[in-house]
Amino acid sequence: xxxxxxxxxxxxxxxxxxxxxxxxxxxxxxxxxxxxxxxxxxxxxxxxxxxxxxxxxxxxxxxxxxxxxxxxxxxxxxxxxxxxxxxxxxxxxxxxxxxxxxxxxxxxxxxxxxxxxxxxxxxxxxxxxxxxxxxxxxxxxxxxxxxxxxxxxxxxxxxxxxxxxxxxxxxxxxxxxxxxxxxxxxxxxxxxxxxxxxxxxxxxxxxxxxxxxxxxxxxxxxxxxxxxxxxxxxxxxxxxxxxxxxxxxxxxxxxxxxxxxxxxxxxxxxxxxxxxxxxxxxxxxxxxxxxxxxxxxxxxxxxxxxxxxxxxxxxxxxxxxxxxxxxxxxxxxxxxxxxxxxxxxxxxxxxxxxxxxxxxxxxxxxxxxxxxxxxxxxxxxxxxxxxxxxxxxxxxxxxxxxxxxxxxxxxxxxxxxxxxxxxxxxxxxxxxxxxxxxxxxxxxxxxxxxxxxxxxxxxxxxxxxxxxxxxxxxxxxxxxxxxxxxxxxxxxxxxxxxxxxxxxxxxxxxxxxxxxxxxxxxxxxxxxxxxxxxxxxxxxxxxxxxxxxxxxxxxxxxxxxxxxxxxx
Amino acid sequence: xxxxxxxxxxxxxxxxxxxxxxxxxxxxxxxxxxxxxxxxxxxxxxxxxxxxxxxxxxxxxxxxxxxxxxxxxxxxxxxxxxxxxxxxxxxxxxxxxxxxxxxxxxxxxxxxxxxxxxxxxxxxxxxxxxxxxxxxxxxxxxxxxxxxxxxxxxxxxxxxxxxxxxxxxxxxxxxxxxxxxxxxxxxxxxxxxxxxxxxxxxxxxxxxxxxxxxxxxxxxxxx
Numbered sequence: 001x002x003x004x005x006x007x008x009x010x011x012x013x014x015x016x017x018x019x020x021x022x023x024x025x026x027x028x029x030x031x032x033x034x035x036x037x038x039x040x041x042x043x044x045x046x047x048x049x050x051x052x053x054x055x056x057x058x059x060x061x062x063x064x065x066x067x068x069x070x071x072x073x074x075x076x077x078x079x080x081x082x083x084x085x086x087x088x089x090x091x092x093x094x095x096x097x098x099x100x101x102x103x104x105x106x107x108x109x110x111x112x113x114x115x116x117x118x119x120x121x122x123x124x125x126x127x128x129x130x131x132x133x134x135x136x137x138x139x140x141x142x143x144x145x146x147x148x149x150x151x152x153x154x155x156x157x158x159x160x161x162x163x164x165x166x167x168x169x170x171x172x173x174x175x176x177x178x179x180x181x182x183x184x185x186x187x188x189x190x191x192x193x194x195x196x197x198x199x200x201x202x203x204x205x206x207x208x209x210x211x212x213x214x215x216x217x218x219x220x221x222x223x224x225x226x227x228x229x230x231x232x233x234x235x236x237x238x239x240x241x242x243x244x245x246x247x248x249x250x251x252x253x254x255x256x257x258x259x260x261x262x263x264x265x266x267x268x269x270x271x272x273x274x275x276x277x278x279x280x281x282x283x284x285x286x287x288x289x290x291x292x293x294x295x296x297x298x299x300x301x302x303x304x305x306x307x308x309x310x311x312x313x314x315x316x317x318x319x320x321x322x323x324x325x326x327x328x329x330x331x332x333x334x335x336x337x338x339x340x341x342x343x344x345x346x347x348x349x350x351x352x353x354x355x356x357x358x359x360x361x362x363x364x365x366x367x368x369x370x371x372x373x374x375x376x377x378x379x380x381x382x383x384x385x386x387x388x389x390x391x392x393x394x395x396x397x398x399x400x401x402x403x404x405x406x407x408x409x410x411x412x413x414x415x416x417x418x419x420x421x422x423x424x425x426x427x428x429x430x431x432x433x434x435x436x437x438x439x440x441x442x443x444x445x446x447x448x449x450x451x452x453x454x455x456x457x458x459x460x461x462x463x464x465x466x467x468x469x470x471x472x473x474x475x476x477x478x479x480x481x482x483x484x485x486x487x488x489x490x491x492x493x494x495x496x497x498x499x500x501x502x503x504x505x506x507x508x509x510x511x512x513x514x515x516x517x518x519x520x521x522x523x524x525x526x527x528x529x530x531x532x533x534x535x536x537x538x539x540x541x542x543x544x545x546x547x548x549x550x551x552x553x554x555x556x557x558x559x560x561x562x563x564x565x566x567x568x
Numbered sequence: 569x570x571x572x573x574x575x576x577x578x579x580x581x582x583x584x585x586x587x588x589x590x591x592x593x594x595x596x597x598x599x600x601x602x603x604x605x606x607x608x609x610x611x612x613x614x615x616x617x618x619x620x621x622x623x624x625x626x627x628x629x630x631x632x633x634x635x636x637x638x639x640x641x642x643x644x645x646x647x648x649x650x651x652x653x654x655x656x657x658x659x660x661x662x663x664x665x666x667x668x669x670x671x672x673x674x675x676x677x678x679x680x681x682x683x684x685x686x687x688x689x690x691x692x693x694x695x696x697x698x699x700x701x702x703x704x705x706x707x708x709x710x711x712x713x714x715x716x717x718x719x720x721x722x723x724x725x726x727x728x729x730x731x732x733x734x735x736x737x738x739x740x741x742x743x744x745x746x747x748x749x750x751x752x753x754x755x756x757x758x759x760x761x762x763x764x765x766x767x768x769x770x771x772x773x774x775x776x777x778x779x780x781x782x783x784x785x786x787x788x789x790x791x
Contacts, residue, residue: 330583333672345783359670394722398762
């Protein structure tokens, strides 16, 4: 988390992309996002239903009304429409010659037609001639003055001025038109939408000929259309807001949930690292996460109890076994001291050291068991292995020299591993002692007969490899896994002192450090391949501890100084 | 030295008492935690040998109680629990040294004498002297009979540890712990080799040897 926070300033975009991709990986986020989209969608559907109920049905109602009015007008016109038209022309308001009508100037045939139609229908009826040959009638309800623009009327191509009767055979013509309406009080001009329905006027059976005219009945639908528009935009906005809020809440829920999952993941990590006392935080809400935490805690309690029982059993056995053995050892020692220079003293000292050996073995078994339980993983600290390995080299170099083994070491500087100093020392010490034990020594102790090399270096992949190589007999490939097990000793080494626990302990230490224990041919391998005599087919053995990369973190300076302090 | 031995195992306690008495110390025994706490408070001991597993009161509890009461008597913790973490626990609780069972008696004696001496005010010296062997802790120089002896840093520390415990046995395990800070026993005779090198430097050209090997126990520096 720290690392991302540091990069935030440098790469805000990369960070955003990272956050997004992390969010998309989050199951809860994905689920609640789907939920949000579904919610937004259903909200939209619900609003469409409301829209349809209110606006569309109103429009349908208006259309229905228009059709009724049209039928009424049809009756009026059938009884004298033509006459009224003629009257209009005669009164001079509608020109005799239809071609003289200026569409822009004439306020249409309103007054005349009005005069006839108004009394009977209480409607404003506007007759409009759009061309010398074609006229159509518009009947408005509500608007006093209006200019109606329709484009489709001309396409009807009506030729005759006669309006004998309505042609019932042709269907109704539905028009959407725009009227420029002037408010007589304020003088404001506005364009209002008109819904109109028209009936073709023509002679019966005149199907093939162009119709004489169209009677239109219109109704101002501006208000309802505006309502519809407002509703549509409200619907869009509210759906978008719902979607946005949904996404926000998904993020919120996901993060909240992720935090709780993260806390459980962190717990698992801690427990794996040996902190068996950690427990999952609970909020006692009894929800799934809380119950999961409760179960995890119960499980950890149980594991803890088992571990304690195991430790207690181990400690008790240790105590019960060691007390009598201590007595045994003390008795032998006292007897040895009392024996003084008598030959029995040797036997007694040997017996005491056998008792020591027995207890050391017992100790090692207990120690391996504890290492395998991972109890001490929390002790691991980032440290440079060089001082530790140099110390070990310094400790063993003279001892090797004494028995005629050439001990060399090469430890790279500036390496970093997560380790416990004591355990690392012990593991490498075990490896070196194994090497000393199996490296051949000339009886006369001549130097140069055997070689041991201790090294530490960084692999290309950044892992630190600590290796102890010798030129002893080595271990055949098929035995290499087996020798890591407890009490396993190869036939060849039965005669040597040892308990068969050395490598098992190293393996346990490696496991605790999450390091790999790798065995390979050692220093004699090249000589064996080259067929040189002086190695008698001894490839030697190289045992490597390969430590995982330490995540970029500075070594704790206190830890290192504390270690050095202890030395002095 | 006046030593209090807290040990619930009678046989072991008697052995320890016998051994310490033979080495010239005055020994009192306590068999449980309560008695131990009472006795440690009542008399002025030079050192306490304290078993960790005790009836009535755990050894560590006795120790922390002692320390809370302002009792600074050096304490050697003795226990079957030889694991390093247990050692750390014991030392944190205020112990001065830790010895795991089974111990050899010489090891116990050497350690108890070493901690008992620590309360000696002369511990903060800058010069150490054993016979004609002199060590200057500030200048980091060593002379024998006025003649300069050149030592490696580790050899210097080895010799310092021996000189601080001059006249007393220092075991191999003690040397490993105090000079190398290793809490495990190597199988090989690594310490012997280092001692023999040191011996080559301080004893070889002189008539009287100072560095003696004590059979079955360890080493002793003595004129």
